[in-house]
Amino acid sequence: MDPRPESRSGLYRWLNQRYNLDAALEFARHKKVPLHRESVWYYFGGVTLFLFLIQVLTGVLLLLYYRPGADTSHESLRFIVSQVEFGWLFRSVHSWSANLMILAAFIHMFSNFFTQAYRQPRELSWITGMLLFFLALGFGFSGYLLPWNELAFFATKVGTDIAGAVPLVGPPLLIFLRGGEDVTAVTLSRFFGWHVALLPMIFTLLLGLHLLFVQIQGMSVPAALPRAEAEKRSMPFFPSFALRDVILWLVVLNIVAVLSVFFPWELGPKADAFAPAPAGIKPEWYFLFMFETLKLIPGHVLGLEGEILGVLFFGVAGLLWTLVPFLDRHGRQDRPNPWLRVAGVLAIAYIVVMTLVGFLS
């Protein structure tokens, strides 16, 4: 990278006159990333972003052959994985990368929680991040149904049933989600629409904001680290951080490729509304801890229906989690918050244990 403007090409000069590229480059040149013992967590946002880009690319490719519909979804997907050259690859990459993206998002979220990266002035980074996370879960839930296989069909039934248990708004929400009383071809159509049009649109807008905020404010330094020490060292964003990012992305890409070749995502038998529900209906792993909780709550607790209680609990917990920048008083004074630290550890322990219980049961 040659900083001398006179050595730039004509195209650069042409663009520069109109859009002031020099300023942007100047900004990039001075952009720095703090260097400390928690710096490694900075990479997970990038990994999530990279996996999202893979999702967009492979998603578009799958759209070339996928045909939504009760009579065509499963058939066209079978066609993709068995007839179209490398169809199996893009399908498996899409599924694997989706799961890894949720995993990376989990790590990104929890690392920012523990380092209190959400604190002033980055409240909106956290809020947009949480919204992106919920949207990612929405992507997962809607995408799971699209192969129209047995497991997805019944998992969607159960999943929408749980949404239907929300007090007051539940019943109309259930009708809205399913497009009727039951999971049918209509449900498939709307899930498809959300998955490929509505969710990507909102996601992209929020992602743009999320990234813009990071560019404006730079990386946050953990509140727990001594100020002086943490701000002393840093690395330039370009090339040091950016190239490390790219290297990590390549590693992730290779992992996805290995998983796709050796563990191609299963297609499973086609959904049959009249077949009895197969044993062991489970949602995707990232919903498993909630699913297990709902199963373990007794039918009635304190006069409330157990399921409603569970849904309310996760609703309130999710809301508090999203609003944590405004709840963390210590964080506002750049001090670590032992209470939230405990809450975070408990949340992780709970999620891990319940997910394991779900896997083993």
Next chain:
Amino acid sequence: MKPHRMTIFAGMLGAALLLSGTPAPAQNTCITCHRELGGDLAAPVTAAELGDIHAARGLSCADCHGGDPTAEDAEVSMSPQRGFMGTPQPQEIPAFCGRCHSDPRFMRRFDPAIPTDQVEKFWTSHHGQALQQGDTRVATCVDCHDTHAILPSDNPKSWVWPVNVPATCHRCHGNADLMSAYNLPADVYDQYARGVHGHALLDENDTGAPACNDCHGNHSATPPGFESVAQVCRSCHPANSEMFMVSPHRPAFDALGLPECAACHDHHEILPPVDAWLGVEGEHSCGQCHSPGDPGYQASLAIHGWVDSLVTAMETAQDLVDQVERTGIETEEAHEALTVARNALLKSRTVIHTVREDSVEQSVEEGLAAAGTAFRLSLAALEDFRFRKFGLGFASIFITLLIVALWLKLRHMEKNKSR
């Protein structure tokens, strides 16, 4: 007013009151007395209350046993003058039940489709014939249908519901003392339970599988003669019997006095047939009758060889399909081909009843072709998997190289910067 008229009016009113005051059906003194008597004498009452079909259809004690259920005095109600018959003797039981059950005009009031030939058939059975000769140890109606807790045969709790029939027969046919008097084995139930039919009916609850009565007849229970075994088996195994009937075995077996199907398959303990029976060694095998040198011996070796070749081909193909399955590659078409092969194997194992080598060969060839298709498709899939791994290796090498190059470049740039 004329008192005369008043008297008539009052009399009419009184009569009307009297009539309406009478309890509609008089209480059944059979039931009230027998319940009070307790013990064995109360048993019919408690049994009938368990859901007896006769009680449910409104029949009462007196409808079978006669007598007067309205009389308070036992002497009166159970007097022969009132038609009381008491407990019928074993010889009397078929006629006792037959009073109604052999009368189509009577029975159609309850069920127009119910058969009314049971008693007639019963007298043709071994049970019936022995009874006629005064042997009262044999089964009559009540031994299989119960006496006072009689359930319809389509009630799963009934003694004659298909799944319960073997146990019902076993109550007598499992009694070694009783059976020894007739020179009959007492372990028929165990033999049956070990066989395919017993397994299907008793373990799998497959009511399509035959219970005792499906081969022996129910009311006309008699063992089928050795020359009609195939006729009995064919009611469920038509293809096998048809082929046997036209095979050279049919006349040979009949001439030798061999019980057709049972000659190889046995009768109660009908074991799942295995291909080794087609060979010349061991129980059930062709070698029991055929010896080296005779044409049957040669045919047996050839037929066994054909069926074995299909089994082996299918196993090989299945192994390969399983391998493909483990790679996660779609194997739908190979599975379809294997299903075709399985059907051909099933057919071949049926066609062996013709004991004609060419017929078996023809049906085995169908299966071999399908198994071959499954094999080829799986090989192609495994080849595809190798290609996938190769592609992955190619990509991984370049990704690794790129990572190394980028890392070196980065180090280089950082070193220059810091200088």
Next chain:
Amino acid sequence: MEHSQPADPSRRRTLNLLLSGSLVGFLAALVYPLVRYLIPPPASEVPASTVRVAKVEEVAPNTGLIFRFGRRPGLLIRTPDGTLRAFAATCTHLDCTVQFRPDLGLIWCACHNGRYDLTGKVISGPPPRPLTPFVVNVQDGDIYVSQGVS
């Protein structure tokens, strides 16, 4: 702005060569599957839920025809009065393949003598349930069978 001078120009050249070489290989590994994927396969997709079985004139009255319906066999029958019907050809007893018997005028399973009438209902034998019916449509002389939407 510091102007960097590499310590060893040949080393720098090797590094750039390695970088561009591996980048080309990497891009090839990306682009090749992508291009192959974009080429539509010759066999166009036939939805498995509808199958073209035969021409109408190929199925005479009082005959039956076994056809492949996805993973399992189907049975198309033409009754003596000319009506077309189709069923899953798997016997509801033990999954043998049933057949049409013109001599008996019914659907028959050779394994255990199960008999079904021409609407798929059980007449006699061990089958516990009727045959699963399919929907038959005739279009331009072609018979199409599809999974029923009941």
